[in-house]
Amino acid sequence: MTVEKGYVDAPVPDGVDIVAEIRRLKKEKQAVVLAHYYQSGDIQDIADHVGDSLAMAQYAATLRDAKIIVVCGVHFMGETAKLLCPDKKVLIPDTNAGCSLADSCPPEAFEAFVKAHPDHTVVSYVNTSVGVKALTDIVVTSGNARKVIDSLPADEKIIFGPDRNLGNYINAQTGRRMLLWDGACHVHELFSAEKIAALKDRHPEARVLVHPECKRPLTLLADCVGSTAALLKYAQENPATEFIVATESGILHEMRRLCPGKTFIPAPPSDSTCGCNDCAFMKLITMEKLYNTLRYELPEINIDPAIADRARRPIDCMLELS
Numbered sequence: 001m002t003v004e005k006g007y008v009d010a011p012v013p014d015g016v017d018i019v020a021e022i023r024r025l026k027k028e029k030q031a032v033v034l035a036h037y038y039q040s041g042d043i044q045d046i047a048d049h050v051g052d053s054l055a056m057a058q059y060a061a062t063l064r065d066a067k068i069i070v071v072c073g074v075h076f077m078g079e080t081a082k083l084l085c086p087d088k089k090v091l092i093p094d095t096n097a098g099c100s101l102a103d104s105c106p107p108e109a110f111e112a113f114v115k116a117h118p119d120h121t122v123v124s125y126v127n128t129s130v131g132v133k134a135l136t137d138i139v140v141t142s143g144n145a146r147k148v149i150d151s152l153p154a155d156e157k158i159i160f161g162p163d164r165n166l167g168n169y170i171n172a173q174t175g176r177r178m179l180l181w182d183g184a185c186h187v188h189e190l191f192s193a194e195k196i197a198a199l200k201d202r203h204p205e206a207r208v209l210v211h212p213e214c215k216r217p218l219t220l221l222a223d224c225v226g227s228t229a230a231l232l233k234y235a236q237e238n239p240a241t242e243f244i245v246a247t248e249s250g251i252l253h254e255m256r257r258l259c260p261g262k263t264f265i266p267a268p269p270s271d272s273t274c275g276c277n278d279c280a281f282m283k284l285i286t287m288e289k290l291y292n293t294l295r296y297e298l299p300e301i302n303i304d305p306a307i308a309d310r311a312r313r314p315i316d317c318m319l320e321l322s
């Protein structure tokens with residue numbers, strides 16, 4: 001079986017109950033399925049663990065008995081799991097599941113930026129390639145970025161990459177002046193403050209939940225700015241019954257599941273009046289591809305050993321601080 005297209009392109013045999021088969025294969029092969037909140041509902045429902053980027057990494061780091069880890073998320077999440085579990089087989093159902101934010105920071109260009117500022121500590125968002133992580137001192141996720149930055153001395157010179165929006169948000173929160181790489185996520189940058197303000201006029205009691213990858217005007221409108229897990233927690237704990245959600249729409253599945261009496265309104269992107277923002281990369285993972293991945297144990301994520309140790313170190317550093 002080949003994966004020329006980046007996934008196993010094999011038909012699901014007629015009559016196969018795909019949910020039952022995925023469950024059977026997971027058990028038979030001692031495979032654990034990790035899914036991000038941006039995955040479709042059916043993938044989240046069948047996963048062994050659903051979380052934000054931080055929780056996925058933390059969970060992967062604790063896995064002892066599993067032989068196989070299947071990452072239902074984007075490529076850097078699979079790489080993180082592989083770096084943390086080098087002895088396990090780490091699979092991703094479609095290697096085309098990239099990340100526009102990670103792509104906005106090519107390792108060669110980032111290396112030149114780092115070399116131009118030799119007295120700076122390099123802090124990188126987990127949404128980066130292995131090559132960028134190898135140039136990094138500490139990795140952060142949106143769930144712990146503030147905590148990690150707060151742990152550094154106030155006068156420390158810091159390079160923060162690649163997300164300019166998360167970097168700007170932390171600079172504003174902490175009063176730091178981190179040097180920012182000029183990258184962004186194409187999904188989160190599309191949310192519009194005007195459209196959220198208009199929604200708020202129609203739903204004055206609604207709380208506004210915003211991921212820090214969104215632009216600054218959105219964070220200024222927000223009642224809660226945080227990682228997907230932090231937004232979920234806020235929705236569960238806050239007594240409000242309506243929430244406007246400015247992050248990828250996959251999170252609505254878990255919000256609605258955990259808060260059945262509450263209403264979650266997806267914030268529309270700037271170029272549409274009705275749709276919500278989907279990450280096309282995240283949505284490349286389907287039940288069929290997950291089934292084939294478990295069946296054929298492909299595609300596998302492997303990382304060049306020459307770079308793996310250097311890329312693992314800043315992730316370990318993050319996990320120690322989290």
Ligand code: 13P
Nearest residue numbers: 052053141142143227228
């Ligand atoms: P989280 O840190 O909330 O998981 O976000 C990851 C991500 O890719 C956001 O676009």
Ligand code: SF4
Nearest residue numbers: 099100101185187279
């Ligand atoms: Fe990357 Fe944006 Fe998709 Fe998150 S939502 S995986 S940052 S492209």
